Amino acid sequence: MTQWKMHCLAVATALALCGSLHAQELHVGVVGTTSDAAFFIADAKGYFKDEGLTVSFIRFDSAAKMVVPLGSGELDVGGGATSSALYNAAKREVNIRIVADKGRTSKGHAFEAFLVRKDLFDGGKVRSFRDLKGLRIAVNSNANSEAVLLDLALKAGGLAMKDIDPVYLGFPQQPAGFQNRALDAAIVAEPFITYMLRQGSAVKLMGVDEYAPDFQNAVTLYGAEFAKRKGDAPKSFMRALVRAMRFYNDALKDAHLAGPNAEEVIAIMVKYAALKDAGTYREIVSHGVDPDGGVNVASLKQSWQYFRDSGQIDGTVTVDDVLDLSFVRAAVAGQQF
Numbered sequence: 001m002t003q004w005k006m007h008c009l010a011v012a013t014a015l016a017l018c019g020s021l022h023a024q025e026l027h028v029g030v031v032g033t034t035s036d037a038a039f040f041i042a043d044a045k046g047y048f049k050d051e052g053l054t055v056s057f058i059r060f061d062s063a064a065k066m067v068v069p070l071g072s073g074e075l076d077v078g079g080g081a082t083s084s085a086l087y088n089a090a091k092r093e094v095n096i097r098i099v100a101d102k103g104r105t106s107k108g109h110a111f112e113a114f115l116v117r118k119d120l121f122d123g124g125k126v127r128s129f130r131d132l133k134g135l136r137i138a139v140n141s142n143a144n145s146e147a148v149l150l151d152l153a154l155k156a157g158g159l160a161m162k163d164i165d166p167v168y169l170g171f172p173q174q175p176a177g178f179q180n181r182a183l184d185a186a187i188v189a190e191p192f193i194t195y196m197l198r199q200g201s202a203v204k205l206m207g208v209d210e211y212a213p214d215f216q217n218a219v220t221l222y223g224a225e226f227a228k229r230k231g232d233a234p235k236s237f238m239r240a241l242v243r244a245m246r247f248y249n250d251a252l253k254d255a256h257l258a259g260p261n262a263e264e265v266i267a268i269m270v271k272y273a274a275l276k277d278a279g280t281y282r283e284i285v286s287h288g289v290d291p292d293g294g295v296n297v298a299s300l301k302q303s304w305q306y307f308r309d310s311g312q313i314d315g316t317v318t319v320d321d322v323l324d325l326s327f328v329r330a331a332v333a334g335q336q337f
Helices: 003-023 034-044 063-072 084-091 118-122 145-156 171-179 192-199 233-249 262-272 278-283 297-309 326-334
Strands: 025-030 054-059 077-080 097-105 112-117 136-139 165-168 185-189 202-207 215-222
Touching: 025 034, 025 063, 034 054, 034 077, 034 097, 034 233, 034 262, 063 077, 063 084, 063 215, 084 297, 097 233, 097 326, 112 118, 112 145, 112 192, 118 202, 136 145, 145 185, 145 215, 145 297, 171 185, 171 192, 185 192, 192 202, 192 278, 215 297, 233 326, 262 278
Parallel strands: 025 054, 025 077, 136 165, 136 185
Antiparallel strands: 077 215, 097 215, 112 185, 112 202
């Protein structure tokens, strides 16, 4: 073989290799909260690398804002609260898929809770969900599962959305609303629960795990193109993710990061997530996650029903239409961890 032919062969091989590597570079949407833990662990521990994957994390305010890039192929994977936007995208034949767990309020795991302003509680004005009538209550969106949690709390008190003054406000803005008395109550997620209780502006009326046990707060989503991609990338990603879910579970003790792997998980979260205080991670109530990556389908259908009843979706696309657990089932069956 001539030197020129050898050079051409080397270039062609290099280009083919680069193309192969590029095909394994994934863009993953995160919201920077504790429910992103398994994504961050899989990267920090090298589980993605073990599967031949390179992952870039892209920060979003909510999973609802990931729907468009997941549909267009700009994002491969994302995750967060389920939303009406997911079902409306599916109606337009944008086939984003719910593929695994990401976070739930399993027993004791009240990483979301209903908080009420401390002066209202101490004064006896609000002691139960029945007392919420006429109050200004914050929820981060009307179009995702946090609104479902508010609706369930109101129903438990014999009330409905029409009986309150809802305020749509992100979790980071809620502490100031309590402190300046612009808000009376809110559905709040960690670490803001711990911050507000420590601040002395709020009292926990009830944990979500008490009035909506095992509620599916967050899910892992595969983008429309990624879910149908040929090759091993979707399966490889899921193997790494399940491995990380199990590592996370081994860090838990009594719903806190106090188990054998806790300090390593805390260090990973400090590096990757928005919250940078290790002490707060030791104090907060952590989310639960199924070590086999399964989702609570009944809870997803409960959220779907709220979206339909509130007129956000027409109901033609069902939970089963957007659910695909084949990837996580294959990962668990293979047990290549």
